[in-house]
Amino acid sequence: MHEWALAESVISTVSQIAKKEGLKEISEVKIVVGELQQVELDIFEFALSQLRTPELEKTKFSIKVSKAQFQCRVCGNKWSFEKGNLSEDDAEAIHFLPEVAHTYIRCPKCGSPDFDVTKGRGIWLESIKGVK
């Protein structure tokens, strides 16, 4: 499961920021995960809890999912991600590499693969709270 790999990147980044900012203890980390990643939240949370470093002992990880939205560059149409419209294999490919959405998803209005993922892509650290 690549949720572990993403969790490792979160822990590594938070630890680096804590060191840089001189934080001894981190109380809260707010994470935003794009819907397009289709991250299994329970596995992601479990991985975060298993990978905790000493300064993250008491950290609360708040995870928010940002709904995916698309906008067609050809006709301007806006639409949302509907996993149910995809086959299991196509959805899994997007789970591993969200950019292949351009392979499996088309603008529902004009059929173009030339669209922007305007929201719901990637993973972001929104904020980190801690004590110096």
Next chain:
Amino acid sequence: MVDPRVNIINERLAAVRNIIAVSSGKGGVGKSLTASTLALALAKKGYKTGLFDLDFTSPSTHVILGIGNVKPKEEKGIIPPQVHGIAYMSIIYYSGEHAAPLRGADVSNALIELLAITRWSELDFLIIDMPPGISDATLDIIRLIKQVKFLIITTPSQLAFETVRKLVKLLKDLKVQVLGVIENMKMSDSSFVKQETKKLGVPHLGEIYFDSKIEDAIGNVNELMLSSFAGKIDEIASKIAV
């Protein structure tokens, strides 16, 4: 807002001793064939080698290697499968036989994602087959992989070399190591590329004459490695591996 994936990339590549981006100014100069054959040649010499096809919109190394129906293993990330003795990673595991029409920002995101979640084992060499030119993927590789070295492929064409000149100058400005230039598909004894490469202050690693039979070896690694093209690449691999 911080993208945590970027921070883990150099950690993921920590056990890779040499990362070589096989690049060119223009397309169609034999970059993918060189990257694939170089990876095979290094593996044959006993080096632990990986190959990462970074030409997301036009991947072709899987065709050269004839990889069959292999898939990466999922284990706290993605573990590239071994293909003909090399750890092999490509977007085609996810896009299959379909087109992947990606704009620049999508290429960057896909690159960051794959570098962040792919768990390369301990490698002596990771060969990256780059898309042609100086665009997002090239700039991202320079930005994200500190220890990357560039190997540049050109044909004897003045047009191809004109773009090599720009690429080498950019890499030198950015203090990125250039291993050298390989002159591919040579059809005359012209010393134009050799002389011009010398002027740029980078090594001319070798010249490979046009091999009319190479097309028949695409998809057949045993045949490919018996070709005169592979013989030349093997000589160049020995120079690189020193």
